[in-house]
Amino acid sequence: MSLISLSTVGVRVAVDGHPDPKVLLQDVTLSLAERRIGVIGANGSGKSTLLRLLNGLVAPTEGTVTVNGLDTVRKVRSIRQQVGFVFTDPLSQLVMPTGREDVELSLRRSVRNGTERRERADAALDRFGLLPLADQSIYELSGGERQLLALAVVLAVEPDVLVLDEPSTLLDLRNRELLRRTIAGLRQQIVMSTHDLELALEMDRVLVVESGRIAFDGDAAAAVAHYRSLCAAGLEVPHSGGAGSGDAR
Amino acid sequence: MRGHGFLLANYVAGRSLIHRTPLWLKFLLVVGCGMASFLIVDWRLAAAALTLMCALFLLSGAGPARLFRAVRPLLPVLLAIGVFQWWQLGAPVAARIVLNVLLCVVAASLLTATTPLQRLLDGVVSLARPFTRFGADPERFALTIAIMLRSIPFIAGAYADVRDSARARGLERNPRALVLPVFITTVAYARHTGDALAARGLGEPEDD
Numbered sequence: 001m002s003l004i005s006l007s008t009v010g011v012r013v014a015v016d017g018h019p020d021p022k023v024l025l026q027d028v029t030l031s032l033a034e035r036r037i038g039v040i041g042a043n044g045s046g047k048s049t050l051l052r053l054l055n056g057l058v059a060p061t062e063g064t065v066t067v068n069g070l071d072t073v074r075k076v077r078s079i080r081q082q083v084g085f086v087f088t089d090p091l092s093q094l095v096m097p098t099g100r101e102d103v104e105l106s107l108r109r110s111v112r113n114g115t116e117r118r119e120r121a122d123a124a125l126d127r128f129g130l131l132p133l134a135d136q137s138i139y140e141l142s143g144g145e146r147q148l149l150a151l152a153v154v155l156a157v158e159p160d161v162l163v164l165d166e167p168s169t170l171l172d173l174r175n176r177e178l179l180r181r182t183i184a185g186l187r188q189q190i191v192m193s194t195h196d197l198e199l200a201l202e203m204d205r206v207l208v209v210e211s212g213r214i215a216f217d218g219d220a221a222a223a224v225a226h227y228r229s230l231c232a233a234g235l236e237v238p239h240s241g242g243a244g245s246g247d248a249r
Numbered sequence: 250m251r252g253h254g255f256l257l258a259n260y261v262a263g264r265s266l267i268h269r270t271p272l273w274l275k276f277l278l279v280v281g282c283g284m285a286s287f288l289i290v291d292w293r294l295a296a297a298a299l300t301l302m303c304a305l306f307l308l309s310g311a312g313p314a315r316l317f318r319a320v321r322p323l324l325p326v327l328l329a330i331g332v333f334q335w336w337q338l339g340a341p342v343a344a345r346i347v348l349n350v351l352l353c354v355v356a357a358s359l360l361t362a363t364t365p366l367q368r369l370l371d372g373v374v375s376l377a378r379p380f381t382r383f384g385a386d387p388e389r390f391a392l393t394i395a396i397m398l399r400s401i402p403f404i405a406g407a408y409a410d411v412r413d414s415a416r417a418r419g420l421e422r423n424p425r426a427l428v429l430p431v432f433i434t435t436v437a438y439a440r441h442t443g444d445a446l447a448a449r450g451l452g453e454p455e456d457d
Contacts, residue, residue: 076456154449
């Protein structure tokens with residue numbers, strides 16, 4: 001299993017019209033070695049920023065992030081060979097007109113021979129049952145097929161770590177279940193953010209992110225319970241200001 | 250997103266003679282048709298060359314619908330050019346210019362319809378290889394071409410979507426309601442594409 005380390009990591013971004021930078025993540029120190037790691041939290045809490053750090057898509061403004069000892073900023077190319085990243089919306093990820101062409105694009109760096117590249121692409125598609133759709137436009141695929149294709153594209157280069165940013169958010173129940181089973185069968189170390197708490201409960205370790213900090217880090221059941229209590233505490237029903245608030249006319 | 254039906258690099262799988270023709274020969278054909286724009290001065294010759302190219306396209310098995318989809322977006326522009334040239338220089342010159350442009354488009358479509366995109370990119374890499382001595386990365390050349398081929402139909406699709414939503418709000422005559430959203434969508438698309446490529450390590454320089 002790979003070892004992912006974050007040492008006092010912070011991410012801040014400048015915002016137009018504001019003198020102080022916006023804090024996306026602060027003071028995060030983690031050592032991740034489990035096989036299945038879940039990340040849960042509210043929208044805008046910093047989950048995606050945390051995941052993007054692992055693949056070098058976001059560079060920390062403080063601290064360091066390493067995967068198997070490789071710094072994600074200085075060894076970005078090696079990191080991206082080792083850490084695959086699956087986006088929420090597969091259409092943001094797929095850049096070629098058809099699935100086969102997209103998988104082949106992923107393989108261009110590692111496989112120079114065109115025939116071998118095509119065979120490897122077909123094998124990657126076949127693994128997910130997508131070979132019959134290989135030459136179909138990505139816009140003609142269903143949401144589930146697209147998400148599986150996005151997985152096939154990333155796994156074609158055999159990364160050690162797979163980072164998934166809310167992969168089931170846009171899927172219906174059937175495709176969500178298909179994706180869950182597919183992910184469960186992978187040999188890679190998984191780091192996945194999700195709003196699906198049932199899926200989070202299947203993880204070996206779950207991080208709860210709240211306002212750019214790790215609010216809880218532990219086993220799945222305790223983390224989900226903590227997140228539920230955070231959500232419940234944050235829910236305040238707005239008062240309509242009806243009884244007793246009216247002014248006399 | 251609509252508008253993706255017109256894909257410049259829409260490969261049509263097949264085993265025709267044109268599919269099996271070496272890539273360099275198809276490249277030469279496209280370059281030759283580009284040169285024809287300067288060399289052919291008789292509109293009848295231009296018409297004959299275009300007929301021959303259309304026949305080759307249909308022989309490839311890609312079909313008349315694919316051929317029509319390739320030229321359809323250009324028809325309003327060609328009509329405008331044709332009318333202007335006819336007014337300025339007469340009918341034979343106008344016909345020659347329009348036919349020559351169509352010849353180039355059909356030749357380029359023949360190349361993309363009968364060559365898988367990755368094979369095309371391999372060709373671009375081979376062509377760009379001599380520039381490695383000047384520090385160029387041939388794979389980046391190929392990636393640039395691939396992204397360009399992918400982006401043009403996307404932007405066309407974004408325009409179609411924005412036009413429809415402007416029409417739904419009765420703003421179809423407001424240029425701001427058309428241009429600004431297309432611009433924003435295109436910038437967002439560029440950022441997403443950049444992220445997608447970066448996440449896969451494509452186009453990245455070697456580590457120190």
